[in-house]
Amino acid sequence: MGGAGPNAKAIAMTCKAAIIGDRFMLSKFFAEAIGEACGDRVACDCKDLPWPDEPLVHGYAESGISGLKEYQGTPEMVAEHARGSDVLVTHLAPLDESVFQALPELGLVVVSRGGPVNVDMAAAARHGVSIVNTPGRNTTAVAQFTVGAIIAETRNITKGHDSMRKGEYRGDLYRFDMVGDELQDLKIGVIGYGAIGKAFTGYMLAFGTKILVHDPFADLLPAHLGAGAEKSELKELLGKSDVVVLLCRVTEDTVGMIGTEEFATMKQGATFVNTARGPLVDYVALYAALASGKLKGAVLDTFAIEPTPPNLPLLRLPNVTLAPHIAGASTTTARNSARRAAEEIRRWISGEPPLSPCAQRRAERPPPRDRGAPAAKPVRLAPRQRRIRECGVPIVPAAEIRDRPSSVSRGPCMGRVLGGRLAGERMRMRIRACAADAGSRIAEDLPANFSGTAGSKVDQPYASAST
Numbered sequence: 001m002g003g004a005g006p007n008a009k010a011i012a013m014t015c016k017a018a019i020i021g022d023r024f025m026l027s028k029f030f031a032e033a034i035g036e037a038c039g040d041r042v043a044c045d046c047k048d049l050p051w052p053d054e055p056l057v058h059g060y061a062e063s064g065i066s067g068l069k070e071y072q073g074t075p076e077m078v079a080e081h082a083r084g085s086d087v088l089v090t091h092l093a094p095l096d097e098s099v100f101q102a103l104p105e106l107g108l109v110v111v112s113r114g115g116p117v118n119v120d121m122a123a124a125a126r127h128g129v130s131i132v133n134t135p136g137r138n139t140t141a142v143a144q145f146t147v148g149a150i151i152a153e154t155r156n157i158t159k160g161h162d163s164m165r166k167g168e169y170r171g172d173l174y175r176f177d178m179v180g181d182e183l184q185d186l187k188i189g190v191i192g193y194g195a196i197g198k199a200f201t202g203y204m205l206a207f208g209t210k211i212l213v214h215d216p217f218a219d220l221l222p223a224h225l226g227a228g229a230e231k232s233e234l235k236e237l238l239g240k241s242d243v244v245v246l247l248c249r250v251t252e253d254t255v256g257m258i259g260t261e262e263f264a265t266m267k268q269g270a271t272f273v274n275t276a277r278g279p280l281v282d283y284v285a286l287y288a289a290l291a292s293g294k295l296k297g298a299v300l301d302t303f304a305i306e307p308t309p310p311n312l313p314l315l316r317l318p319n320v321t322l323a324p325h326i327a328g329a330s331t332t333t334a335r336n337s338a339r340r341a342a343e344e345i346r347r348w349i350s351g352e353p354p355l356s357p358c359a360q361r362r363a364e365r366p367p368p369r370d371r372g373a374p375a376a377k378p379v380r381l382a383p384r385q386r387r388i389r390e391c392g393v394p395i396v397p398a399a400e401i402r403d404r405p406s407s408v409s410r411g412p413c414m415g416r417v418l419g420g421r422l423a424g425e426r427m428r429m430r431i432r433a434c435a436a437d438a439g440s441r442i443a444e445d446l447p448a449n450f451s452g453t454a455g456s457k458v459d460q461p462y463a464s465a466s467t
């Protein structure tokens with residue numbers, strides 16, 4: 001049934017749906033919404049993962065299953081739970097080639113999130129399985145959280161809270177040099193004007209905030225133009241904004257897009273906000289900008305590594321408002337997701353086109369084994385990957401690393417890193433961020449003592465890149 005398409009379902013009229021929810025997106029929400037939308041035409045089999053009480057695999061800093069990101073559980077668990085199902089609904093379960101192989105009846109997967117990063121889209125395409133998602137389910141949640149977090153940081157709510165918890169009553173937070181501006185006196189730079197960027201801009205314009213927007217692929221909404229928002233080049237936005245808010249997606253071009261140069265370009269005393277994704281930012285550079293006083297403060301909901309290591313220096317700075325990736329978490333988000341998932345299933349069994357089909361970007365690619373000699377394949381490198389290669393760290397196709405005999409892949413190699421340009425930890429972060437880019441992975445982690453000094457010999461500092 002996998003490749004039979006929606007019409008076959010329309011004739012069959014009933015189908016079996018496996019639901020893998022979690023402790024935020026409860027499977028019973030999906031089942032209830034499916035019942036409301038589809039009546040008794042869909043039989044649901046529910047299971048819940050322990051997220052968020054147990055962390056998911058982030059997949060950005062370390063390599064995950066088939067390059068999948070932000071998932072919990074195993075493909076075996078998914079295949080076992082969904083055996084014989086026509087539809088699979090999930091928030092975080094990992095769906096790789098083996099899952100599609102094990103589920104020949106599967107025709108539709110509903111991923112109840114903005115990006116189906118836990119699904120191998122190429123494998124889904126090869127098996128003829130349609131993937132739909134629920135973009136925008138948490139748009140207002142993230143936009144409103146971002147407004148709140150900016151106020152918490154710029155108006156010293158975080159500092160006041162921290163100190164009172166410790167039994168201190170900080171009168172100095174009323175001193176003129178300590179207080180912040182009201183929203184109508186701020187200029188906010190919005191990087192990424194997608195669903196969340198637009199919603200956030202709308203809220204801020206209602207406060208009278210001046211807005212600059214940088215997004216190479218989006219035009220301003222007429223209402224936002226009319227309210228005074230302006231488009232801007234990135235450098236100009238960084239140089240003019242009191243608060244810079246990052247709201248774009250992680251792509252080949254945006255990994256590490258905000259680093260030392262960009263923080264240096266920002267206004268003295270500006271505030272930086274990342275409620276989008278950790279790999280967009282060089283957090284070592286952010287730490288330096290905050291510790292030096294270049295930036296007055298920061299708001300961070302997302303990090304390069306999640307959960308954050310307890311000894312992360314950023315967590316100790318007094319001028320940062322921190323949250324454990326919860327900007328999208330609201331009851332509205334959960335209800336929205338369930339309703340949208342149910343509507344997609346209703347459409348599928350009725351033979352109607354989906355509301356949110358996911359682009360099956362790599363469908364045209366042959367399976368990795370048929371790709372021929374990996375070394376002959378050109379490696380597409382993002383600008384920041386190119387910089388890493390210039391520093392002497394070899395970046396090679398993931399397939400090449402996979403196919404190397406272990407004696408070769410573990411053998412020592414020369415990592416010539418330009419002295420002083422990249423310190424060890426920062427180099428590691430950059431390599432991990434690049435390796436996370438577009439399904440690539442790190443064959444082996446860098447050795448803990450990798451210092452990245454000029455001409456140093458290191459064991460296997462390979463970052464890999466997808467072709």
Ligand SMILES: NC(=O)c1ccc[n+]([C@@H]2O[C@H](COP(=O)([O-])OP(=O)(O)OC[C@H]3O[C@@H](n4cnc5c(N)ncnc54)[C@H](O)[C@@H]3O)[C@@H](O)[C@H]2O)c1
Pocket residue numbers: 114136138142191192193194195196197214215216217218247248249250251253254275276277301302325326327328329
């Ligand atoms: N913290 C959370 O809990 C949470 C929840 C949901 C989404 N997010 C994140 O928020 C971000 C925005 O989500 P969204 O739903 O608005 O995504 P979206 O896809 O609707 O919008 C992303 C925008 O980024 C723009 N963009 C692409 N490259 C760019 C570049 N180089 N410079 C500037 N803009 C660029 C795109 O044109 C697009 O308009 C994503 O990173 C998403 O993962 C975070």
